[in-house]
Amino acid sequence: MMQTPVDRSILKVHLPNGGFNMVKYGDATDVKDIIKLVVGRLAAGDRYFSRCFALKLVVISRRQSFWLHNDLSMYQVRQKYEAKSMPEDLRYELRVRYMPRSFHELFQKDKVTFFYLYDQVRSDYLKEYAEHIDPEVAIQLGCIEMRRFFKDMPQVALDKKSNFDYLEKEVGLKRFLPKSVIDSMKSKALRKLIQQQFRYYAQLTESECVFKFFETLFTVFNFSHERFRCALGSGWSISVEIVVGPDVGISYLTEKASTPTHMTDFAQVQSMQTMTGDDGKGVVQLKIVGATEPLTITCKALDEVEDMADLIDGYCRLVHDRQGTLWSRRDDSIPRTPRNSFPRSGGRSDELFHGNERISDYAEIVEDEDDYSTPDGKHKGRHVRRKTRDNEIPREHIRLVEILGEGQFGDVYKGMYFDKEGMQVPVAIKTCKEEGEDTMTDKFLEEAYIMQQFEHPHIVKLIGICSDTRPVWIVMELAKHGEMRAYLQNNEHQLDLVMLILYAYQLSTALSYLESKKFVHRDIAARNVLVSSHDCVKLGDFGLSRWVEEQSYYKASKGKLPIKWMAPESINFRRFTTASDVWMFGVCIWEILMYGVKPFQGVKNNDVIGKIEAGERLPLPSGCPPSLYNLMCSCWQYEPSKRLTFADLKTWLYEILDEERCRQEEEMHRDNRRVQAISWGSNGSDEEPPPPPKPARPQFSVSPTDNTPNLSVNAGNSFNSGMGSLPHQWNSTANHSAGHNTLASYPSSENKVQGSRLPDHIQHPYQPQPPPSGHHIEYHLQNYFPSAGYMQVSSSCNQQPPPPHPHISLPTRQNQHHSNPQPAAFQQKQQHFNHIISGTGRPDPPPLTIPPPPPVEPYEHKTMNNQVLSPLSPPPTPQVHILSFACCLSV
Structure with a gap:
């Protein structure tokens, strides 16, 4: 015989942080199955205090709530509660109802439930109590929540206007403070109070903030207690307020008393029964260990009695560490679940739909x-x-x-x-x-x-x-x-x-x-x-x-x-x-x-x-x-x-x-x-390669005109052929005035700064002055010091040649071609190497032939330009600027 398919519906379970969980269920699905499913979705792993959770049904329009017992099926819930209200007027909430005796134990064994409880308590505080407490306490609680919510924020962060503006405009102060406090205080004064209070809690960790919040809130109201206005006894009764909580058990509070009077503990409760009295009121009877008569409590309506019974039964399950219930109903006020539902497929705790349907359908x-x-x-x-x-x-x-x-x-x-x-x-x-x-x-x-x-x-x-x-x-x-x-x-x-x-x-x-x-x-x-x-x-x-x-x-x-x-x-x-x-x-x-x-x-x-x-x-x-x-x-x-x-x-x-x-x-x-x-210069021969050119030196062509003064003057083919035999780096010139000390790597004339001179510590001590115009002038290159990085150009007009550089002593070269000429050789009568300017006639000078330099020896010396030179290496290009004077090359 074919079974009737299960009627499936979707239940929206709200969480205190504003989230929710959509769950599909069947008629035979129990409330405890839905609770277990949603609690399991809070975070990975098992919940040690999963029995602390309960499902609450709220009728929004009437502001009335009902606690759903674990053993109720969803069919029974729909028949008893949903039949009286529109579906959109009902709200299901997952809450922590059965409080542990120690919050520290809760934090150590089940952090997820601990923080869930905190969100629930804080949400209840803002909705129901915040508008009625002292503003100073409200600001303290708000700053504690700021510290917890922004747990990595330093204490000085709120002192910055941009951070406080973000907190105020983007996050919103209403998340932390009641509306009455925000509206009753000026913005600057409120900001100053928040900044001052925040410093007191800036060093607290997230868990310490929760404990501090609970401690401060306990001074206003005790959220771990639930109270019921009822009467003790069934006939002649005393009007009291029943207080149920983890620390007080089952107690009562009279109008004149300030502290509850203890009646019994949860561990002493053996059984519990609810019924409807003759006058239509709800009655609950508790069988207590050692008592001859049951403890009878009467409320105005049966729903109130059932809410109290569910609370006591939940604490008894925690104390006795059992899944079963101690609660029974004398008159069955809840319709039975139809038997045409699928049978339970025992052993699968994660199944909501009985048969082949899995709880993955959510x-x-x-x-x-x-x-x-x-x-x-x-x-x-x-x-x-x-x-x-x-x-x-x-x-x-x-x-x-x-x-x-x-x-x-x-x-x-x-x-x-x-x-x-x-x-x-x-x-x-x-x-x-x-x-x-x-x-x-x-x-x-x-x-x-x-x-x-x-x-x-x-x-x-x-x-x-x-x-x-x-x-x-x-x-x-x-x-x-x-x-x-x-x-x-x-x-x-x-x-x-x-x-x-x-x-x-x-x-x-x-x-x-x-x-x-x-x-x-x-x-x-x-x-x-x-x-x-x-x-x-x-x-x-x-x-x-x-x-x-x-x-x-x-x-x-x-x-x-x-x-x-x-x-x-x-x-x-x-x-x-x-x-x-x-x-x-x-x-x-x-x-x-x-x-x-x-x-x-x-x-x-x-x-x-x-x-x-x-x-x-x-x-x-x-x-x-x-x-x-x-x-x-x-x-x-x-x-x-x-x-x-x-x-x-x-x-x-x-x-x-x-x-x-x-x-x-x-x-x-x-x-x-x-x-x-x-x-x-490496062409495979054994000959000594000529030294490489210096890329930084501009190459000037030989100019025969007077307005392009160069070291070499166009005076005939013999002179040009002689200049062609010079080493390459000797055959480049730059424009400098007579008597100028020239660095080996001085920039070209196009980039030269006017009025530039060498630093004082490298100026030659004997600085020759240019001779008067019209005199017979001759230039000598005998005082060029390659290891010093600069050269001395001197005038021989009625002057003795300058002495050698005082800081450098050069070893005597063995090669005769490169031996330094003696000063006497330069004082002889100039016959072949003087060029006397007279009109436009320029006799051809004899050709100059200079052999290639000998190999460089290990001795090294660095010039001021960090150019590694040797006394025996070929000197850098001499640079001479001649302005229509007689030129004499002495070798």
């Missing part, structure tokens, strides 16, 4: 914080699956080759994909681990949904997904060189500055593309960049691990965040925008220029924000151009509005890259010229 918890990679942050699971179906590829077309990496939530493999044409394409396959996969499959596919929207040469491309069976695979293009940080460290000596800037520019194009799509990456770092080839990098990792951590109830504030890469507003306020991505990109550039070194080495995460607040930034990397470091500093502006956009960064990086390429080319050309100059 949607994800929606966090109160947007997902960082989507503009709206809310893509439902079925919507994601529908979108990613377009990229579904058969699993048999994928072959796993080797594992590339292992992670907490999945592994990455290298594999081969066989496309429709049968071609093999190397790919990377990201897998989702089997454990708890139902809780992260949609988040895992969310990454594929995001990646399929991007088409950019420097963003990792999605090939497809395999979601038909478990485990789910995401197939992406393979970056054969792996992550960039490891690549930089392993290839430091093969990567020049141009290549590093190229990487930064390529990433800027990818991020500019994301900026145009209004996507925020939120984890830009070298570890999340992949190297496809030596000159191509691609941005990857669109946040699976981040999402998985954020799918926990305590989202990013409890997950691991890259503090040392994050912008100050992200650390302080968990604010992630395109401007915060720009900050992280600046840090990523620094990583690239440092060849994979992580930022803020040796600095604790908690200390990073203090350094940033104090104005400290990452130092200048070695070899980094100043223009690029200035660009990085612009990314690290404290105010987000003052940072550049990625479109601007892309433009500036291109300019810097082009400039660095030009500089590199110039250096290469200069190095090539040096190499060519060194090897110029």
Whole structure:
């Protein structure tokens, strides 16, 4: 006989942080099954205090609430409660109702439940009690929550106007303070009070803030107690207020008493029964150990009695550590669940639908914080699956080759994909681990949904997904060189500055593309960049691990965040925008220029924000151009509005890259010229090669005119042929005045600064003066000192030749051709080497023949231009400026 199919509905369970969980259920689904399901979705792992949770049904229009007992089926709930109200008027809430005796024990054994309770208590405080307490206490509680919410913010952060403006306008003070306090105080006075109070709690950790909040709030009201207005006894009764709590058990409070009077503990309760009295009131009877008669409590309505009974029964389950209930109903006020439901498939605690239906048919918890990679942050699971179906590829077309990496939530493999044409394409396959996969499959596919929207040469491309069976695979293009940080460290000596800037520019194009799509990456770092080839990098990792951590109830504030890469507003306020991505990109550039070194080495995460607040930034990397470091500093502006956009960064990086390429080319050309100059004279013979020319010296042609005075004068073929026999570096001249001390590497006459002179410490002590015009002038080159780097040009008009340089003594050369002539030889009557200017007649001087220089000996001396010279090496080119005077060359 065929069974009737289960009537399925969707239940929306609200959480105190503003999120909710959509759960499908059947008629036979128990309340405890729904509680267990939603509690299991709060975070990974088991909840030690899972029995502290209860499900509450609120009728919004009547402001009436009902606590649903664990053993109720959803059919019974619908028949008793939903039949009296419209579905949109009902609200289901998951709450911590049964409080543990020690909050410290709760924190140590179950942190998720601990922080869930904190959110619940704080939400109740703001809704019900905040408007009625002292403003000073309200500000204290608000500052404690600010410290907890912005747990990485230093105590001086709120002293900055920009931070407080963000807190006030973007986050909103209403999140922390009651409306009455905000409206009753002036803005400046309220700001000053908040800044003062915040300093008192600035050193507290997140858990210490929660304990401090509980301690301060206890002075206003005790949230661990529930109170019921009722009467003791069934006939003649006493009007009291029943107080139920972990520390007082079951107690009562009279109008005149200030403290509750204890009646019994939960451990003494043996059984409990509820019924309707003769007068229509609700009655609960508790059987107490050692008591002859039951403890009878009467309330105005049966619903109130059942709420109290559910509370006592929950505490009894905690104390006795049992799943069963002590509560029974004398008159069955709840309809029975129809028997045509599917039978329970015992043993599967994770099954909601009895039969073959699994609890995987539910949607994800929606966090109160947007997902960082989507503009709206809310893509439902079925919507994601529908979108990613377009990229579904058969699993048999994928072959796993080797594992590339292992992670907490999945592994990455290298594999081969066989496309429709049968071609093999190397790919990377990201897998989702089997454990708890139902809780992260949609988040895992969310990454594929995001990646399929991007088409950019420097963003990792999605090939497809395999979601038909478990485990789910995401197939992406393979970056054969792996992550960039490891690549930089392993290839430091093969990567020049141009290549590093190229990487930064390529990433800027990818991020500019994301900026145009209004996507925020939120984890830009070298570890999340992949190297496809030596000159191509691609941005990857669109946040699976981040999402998985954020799918926990305590989202990013409890997950691991890259503090040392994050912008100050992200650390302080968990604010992630395109401007915060720009900050992280600046840090990523620094990583690239440092060849994979992580930022803020040796600095604790908690200390990073203090350094940033104090104005400290990452130092200048070695070899980094100043223009690029200035660009990085612009990314690290404290105010987000003052940072550049990625479109601007892309433009500036291109300019810097082009400039660095030009500089590199110039250096290469200069190095090539040096190499060519060194090897110029090497023709395979044993002869001594002539010395190389000096590229910095301009070559002047011999000019016969008077307005181009040169050392060589066009006076006949014999003179020109003689000059041709001079060594090459002796045959170049520059224009200088007579008697000028000339450096061996002095700049050309075109670039010479007027009035320039040598420093005093290298001026020759004997500075000859130019002779009067009309005198017979003769010039000698005997006082040229090659090791000193400059030459002395002297006039012989009625003067003795100057003595040798006082600081340099030259060894005697053995070669007769290069021996220094004696002064007497220059005092002889000039017959052949004097050229006397008389009119325009210029006799031809005899040809000069100078042999090549001997080999250079080990002795070296550096000139002031760091030019290595030897006393036996050929001297640099003498430079003489002659203005229509007689020229005499003495050898």
